Amino acid sequence: MQRVIHIFKKEFGVYFVSPIAYIVISIFLLVTGWFFFSAFFLFNQANIRGFFALLPITLSFVVPAVTMRLFSEELHVGSYEILLTMPVTFLEVIFGKFLASVAFIAAMLVPTISYPISVSFLGQLDWGPVVGGYIGALLLGAAFSAIGLFASSLTRNQIIAFITGVAICFSLTLIDKMLFFLPRSLLGLLQYLGADFHFSNISKGILDSRDILYFLSVSFIALYGTYLGMQEKR
Amino acid sequence: MIQVQGLTKYYGDLCAVDHISLDIQRGEILGLLGPNGAGKTTVLRMLTGYLRPTEGTIRVKDYAIDKNPLEIKRLIGYLPESAPLYRDMLVYDYLGYVADIREIDKNRKFTKIRKLAELCGLNEVMHQPIGELSKGYNQRVGLAHAMMNDPEILILDEPTSGLDPNQIAEIREIIRRIGKEKTIIISTHILSEAEAACNRVVIINRGTIVADGSTETLGQSTSQGHLITVALQNADLEAVERELYSIQGIEDISALDEQGDSLEVRITCRYPEDLRGEIYKRIKQTNWVLMEFHQETRSLETIFRSLTKEA
Incomplete structure (x- = not known):
């Protein structure tokens, strides 16, 4: 457990030593801020549903950009060998990196709290859905982090890792919107697979165990895939 | 100290290491020699637990590599070929990170890093990013990394490749100094290095051991006159x-x-x-x-x- 924390601290620190953190956070805030506030005044309603509605799509681009280096860079430089010949287990490595990515996404979401705060000055803001939305955003970020980590463990090329990650996250987000084209018999199943579907439930302020279970199981499956990928390299 | 039995590694169909058996005693400085692609690095990677042998067993002290990999990794300090380190980190931060992972006591951590920096001549570069260091310094950081936990076994994969003659002499001097109480395995294709630093030489070619002995006995073994x-x-x-x-x-x-x-x-x-x-x-x-x-x-x-x- 100690070693998970050390790996976490190192990975999290590296984000802020290099310019990646600042670039990714700036772009994220710019995109979400712009899309949210440009439509906000048209509705004339004091809620931040617009912000959360866009979040799955934004995150499915941003999170893979955060996670793409976690394994690919190590594989490319060769420091992977150094990491694995130190007394650490695969699981410690995976969890350390996973937590670093989740913490980074949390840090990225912190400045957006200014949106509900400024909205609360304009009208009666219901804080329930806001809290739910942030819990959902963290769960979504964790699930996408796990997927991005898995994509990163597959290749030593960061660009490929990014594109693979985006492809998986984006399909999970969009599957919900594509239901119209899909066969009726599969509808229930496919809807259940969509990340957007579960996220929108939570961001309404309803904390359903099914939705939480969904994000946890996506994380688990992706992290287990990462573990298998590491085994495969030996 | 280290017993290797019938060690074999296949990469797909390619046999990189073919039934190697070795017995390494405490205090030996073993030079692993061989032409490029002979399987030196593969052998070392299996010894350090990075690669899994296709066949064969490795025992270090009383531990088997497939059952107690963590215990073995704690005993071993390893410097991979060309020392691939985290380029974004400062040397000091990196050594601190290694000390943490190696579970060095908090109070001893600082003195330990200072001592290693002294030994490896890193004092001037402690606050530079590793990516900006010259090859020689990079290698020395790698060496400091490998010695962080006072390992009983030190495994160095081509520790002097790419260095200038002064740096090579320095690294050899470090190896000799620490070699008095430790078991060291060095792979190299520079023969003078093995002659200068090692007391036992194993030559491998195409994944098999073709010669094994002290530098002197190897010299006598080929029946050619003076x-x-x-x-x-x-x-x-x-x-x-x-x-x-x-x-x-x-x-x-x-x-x-x-x-x-x-x-x-x-x-x-x-x-x-x-x-x-x-x-x-x-x-x-x-x-x-x-x-x-x-x-x-x-x-x-x-x-x-x-x-x-x-x-």
């Missing part, structure tokens, strides 16, 4: 040949250099005779002036070449 080089003045080749061929046991005399009346010849003796006394007696009887006289021991290089030459 080579003697003699530089003379006031002599000509014909007279030298006439005089020396009469000695029993001389197989060949060839001129290396002939300028005016100075002459340098190489004499090949029959194995295993030592004819230096006899040759000197003959030369003393003539009016040749003896400028140089020495016997070469068969170098590791000749052994290496004869053992690893492509068939």
Whole structure:
């Protein structure tokens, strides 16, 4: 457990030593801020549903950009060998990196709290859905982090890792919107697979165990895939 | 200390290491020699637990690598080829991170890092990013990394590759200093390095061990005679040949250099005779002036070449 924390601290620190953190956070805030506030005044309603509605799509681009280096860079430089010949287990490595990515996404979401705060000055803001939305955003970020980590463990090329990650996250987000084209018999199943579907439930302020279970199981499956990928390299 | 039994590694269909067995004692400095692609790095990677052997067992002390990999990793300090480190981190931060992962006590951490920086000559670069260091410094950071936990076993994969002669001498000096109490395995394709630093040499070729022994015993194992080089003045080749061929046991005399009346010849003796006394007696009887006289021991290089030459 100690070693998970050390790996976490190192990975999290590296984000802020290099310019990646600042670039990714700036772009994220710019995109979400712009899309949210440009439509906000048209509705004339004091809620931040617009912000959360866009979040799955934004995150499915941003999170893979955060996670793409976690394994690919190590594989490319060769420091992977150094990491694995130190007394650490695969699981410690995976969890350390996973937590670093989740913490980074949390840090990225912190400045957006200014949106509900400024909205609360304009009208009666219901804080329930806001809290739910942030819990959902963290769960979504964790699930996408796990997927991005898995994509990163597959290749030593960061660009490929990014594109693979985006492809998986984006399909999970969009599957919900594509239901119209899909066969009726599969509808229930496919809807259940969509990340957007579960996220929108939570961001309404309803904390359903099914939705939480969904994000946890996506994380688990992706992290287990990462573990298998590491085994495969030996 | 380390027992390796029937170690084999396949990459797909390619057999990189083929049934290698080794027994390494405590305190040995073992040089792993071999041409490029012989399987040196693969062997070391399996010893450090990075790669899983296709077949065979590795035991370090009482631990088996497939059952207690963590315990073995705690005993081993490893410097991979060309020391691939985190380029974004500062040297000091990196060593601190390694100390944390190696579970070095918080109070000892700082003094430990200071001591290693002293030993490896890192004091001037402690606050630079690793990616900006020269190759030599990078290698030294790698060495400091490998020695962080005072490992009982130190495994260095081509520790001096890409360094300039001064740096090579420094790294060798460090190895010699720490080698007194530790078991060290060095892989290299530079033969003089193995001769200078190691007390046991294992030569592998195409994944199998072709020679194993101390540097001296390896020299004797190839049944070739001694080579003697003699530089003379006031002599000509014909007279030298006439005089020396009469000695029993001389197989060949060839001129290396002939300028005016100075002459340098190489004499090949029959194995295993030592004819230096006899040759000197003959030369003393003539009016040749003896400028140089020495016997070469068969170098590791000749052994290496004869053992690893492509068939």
